[in-house]
Amino acid sequence: MSKEQPGAADSVSVDSAIARTARRDVVTLGTVVAAMVLLISTGSSVVDNAIASLEGHGTQPDNLLATTFLLNIALIVFGWRRYKDLVGEVKERRNAEEQARILAETDPLTGCLNRRSAGPVTDRLIAEASARGEVVAFLMLDLDNFKQVNDLHGHAAGDALLKEASRRIARRLPNGGQLARIGGDEFACIVPFTASQQETVERLAEDLIKVVAEPVSFGDLTLETTISVGVTRSDSDGDRHSAQDLLHMADIAMYQAKKNGRNRHFWFEASMESELRFRSELETGIRRGVATGEFVPYYEKQIDLATGDLVGFEMLARWNSPTLGVISPDLFIPIAEEIGVIAQLSESLIAKALIDAKTWDPQLTLSVNISPVQLRDPWFAQKLLKLLVEANFPPSRFEIEITESSLHENIGLVRSMITSLKNQGIRVSLDDFGTGYSSLSQLRSLPFDRIKIDRSFVTTLPGNKESATIVKSIAALGKGLGLPITVEGVENEEVLRELNRFGTFKVQGYLYGHPEPADRTAEELAQLNLLLDVSAACASKDEGDEDNAIRAAG
Structure with a gap:
């Protein structure tokens, strides 16, 4: 997972713009206040002289004071309108900042967290759970044979299947659990739980497998899929693991679920990593062997x-x-x-x-x-x-x-x-x-x-x-x-x-x-x-x- 905070650059840019706008707010408001003070100080004499002149007694108001009075009124009106505009601009910028944050942290198709934000959220949940004496379960879910749905029925059908799967998964998560879309057809569930009650995670995994397997209606079609689930916990092997560690371990366990027939879940074991490493070495060896003629009849x-x-x-x-x-x-x-x-x-x-x-x-x-x-x-x-x-x-x-x-x-x-x-x-x-x-x-x-x-x-x-x-x-x-x-x-x-x-x-x-x-x-x-x-x-x-x-x- 990326260590960069979601939308960090965008957030800094927006904050700087808001700070500049806020400084302009203070200047504009100060100008308005100064104009109002000047209006009050000069307004009484100008108004009194103007009224007396209209009634036929007294002298006409001083032209300079009258001009200053009128300018103060115009400045107050203009300054207040500008102040309101600047306040509105700040509000719009804050809304834009919030929208940018949402876009940076969530998956646009399913509305759940995306891969970029899953890491920081997982690390935060691990810290909070640890403070409460709990641990975090990390479940990696992959839709089985999802490519066939796209190939046979089109990407619109595939998108509908992904959205429905994410909705069903989210509804089954306990309070405090988070759902993230890690890749095209991969999801991750981050769930705090009591360390001694691992069976709750087992039940959750089985429940997710069951509900995702239920048919999905899309127009005249009935779409079906299953999921393979890899599971690990933040205190696996007695160590406290980071989000990156959990993702790696759950992914390996999910691969084992795929390998053993799909539509099931596996807990991560250290031996799985050795097996996966051996598999990678085999792939490299096979590619090399084909090129160098190591395969013989x-x-x-x-x-x-x-x-x-x-x-x-x-x-x-x-x-x-x-x-x-x-x-x-x-x-x-x-x-x-x-x-x-x-x-x-x-x-x-x-x-x-x-x-x-x-x-x-x-x-x-x-x-x-x-x-x-x-x-x-x-x-x-x-x-x-x-x-x-x-x-x-x-x-x-x-x-x-x-x-x-x-x-x-x-x-x-x-x-x-x-x-x-x-x-x-x-x-x-x-x-x-x-x-x-x-x-x-x-x-x-x-x-x-x-x-x-x-x-x-x-x-x-x-x-x-x-x-x-x-x-x-x-x-x-x-x-x-x-x-x-x-x-x-x-x-x-x-x-x-x-x-x-x-x-x-x-x-x-x-x-x-x-x-x-x-x-x-x-x-x-x-x-x-x-x-x-x-x-x-x-x-x-x-x-x-x-x-x-x-x-x-x-």
């Missing part, structure tokens, strides 16, 4: 269950981090999607994989997973075809896997993309089938070439009737639609025996070996006589060994 075998033959590989991403070692995609893929580098990362991996797969036997296929983020790119199909052309890799040997959940983001774009890829000879598989919400109509309307059963149903097959029923049903569905099926997660012989009961599949899993890097994959293929260019594979292996030796020496 690994390959998992795919086996024809009927014959036991090796028929292809699925490419899986790994991060060879110089500081963290080899990192699995479960950790870095979600972060890469959030920070907007997943497309660049994926395309670089596919380019490497196509070069590796060119040395394999032409009967072996290569399949890759496509991020839902990439499917939002209307040029994705063209980018993929460009990679195939540059690598001179046959499209018939290439298969992309699309997760079931991604179909619902933009079904029209996905249908167009799949059709474009299939027209070029690329095969398209529906990945993680059974975990999303695909309907039979989608399976019939979208030209998929294969269904892939999610590993969550496969690893629990032995002894689990529900998983067995699901796998059996998907197998029957695939047979009825003429779609071959791939099963992932085959890790032991018991699972394999169960699968043999339901049909013929292409399978993959740890039973056939863990995913391996390119050089080790080439070694195994060479032993099976499934490598076209053994010398190239050996050279690749030697280069890999040399790199490892250099790294070890370093």
Whole structure:
């Protein structure tokens, strides 16, 4: 938060102007008073002489005194009017000062405090609460998926949602509590409470979550949102914290609420800051790794269950981090999607994989997973075809896997993309089938070439009737639609025996070996006589060994 006092410069400017005007008030009023004294001192003789002259006795009034008398009257009238004008000017300036202060300290949309004024107000409440033997709770509230409301319904709808949310939040605050709008869709509640009664803050957080989640009417629309809340207190860890500290801690706790599913609240813990710092280091490392080629393809075998033959590989991403070692995609893929580098990362991996797969036997296929983020790119199909052309890799040997959940983001774009890829000879598989919400109509309307059963149903097959029923049903569905099926997660012989009961599949899993890097994959293929260019594979292996030796020496 800014340490500058709200409207400080404006206030100084206005105060100076008022001081100058006040000095002019004194001068003007003094002039009027002096004119009135002079009028009284000279007026009686001038008036008496004038009356006597009109009655026919006495002399006419002295011209100089008469002129002075008239001038005094004019000066009094003019001075009094000027004095009233100056008083009015001071009043207007004070009103302007108050308006400037309000504008500097409040959010124009919601009418609550703004980020600039939240800091001083929080520090003041902390001091006042401390004097009473109380502490202050700081709640950071962020509207979940607010951007979607703006994108779908326009900024007017978004503004209406913000105003209604702030109104509901303000109504729930206890006496002495303050509400501030910290950012676009972020609010902060500053609430004094008795240190031993933290449950009152818990109830307040739950109440705020509940009331904000109620629908908001906007014209013919019904808008809905939820909030994620991060909470901390001014005596956290036994220290007395400033407004800046509370904002930082509550923001970290709010991030944890977002991470854990939204529409909930979390209290700040010191471990959260370490986790957030690690997350920041990961983001930096991922960006660097994409630029320097630290992400490499690994390959998992795919086996024809009927014959036991090796028929292809699925490419899986790994991060060879110089500081963290080899990192699995479960950790870095979600972060890469959030920070907007997943497309660049994926395309670089596919380019490497196509070069590796060119040395394999032409009967072996290569399949890759496509991020839902990439499917939002209307040029994705063209980018993929460009990679195939540059690598001179046959499209018939290439298969992309699309997760079931991604179909619902933009079904029209996905249908167009799949059709474009299939027209070029690329095969398209529906990945993680059974975990999303695909309907039979989608399976019939979208030209998929294969269904892939999610590993969550496969690893629990032995002894689990529900998983067995699901796998059996998907197998029957695939047979009825003429779609071959791939099963992932085959890790032991018991699972394999169960699968043999339901049909013929292409399978993959740890039973056939863990995913391996390119050089080790080439070694195994060479032993099976499934490598076209053994010398190239050996050279690749030697280069890999040399790199490892250099790294070890370093």
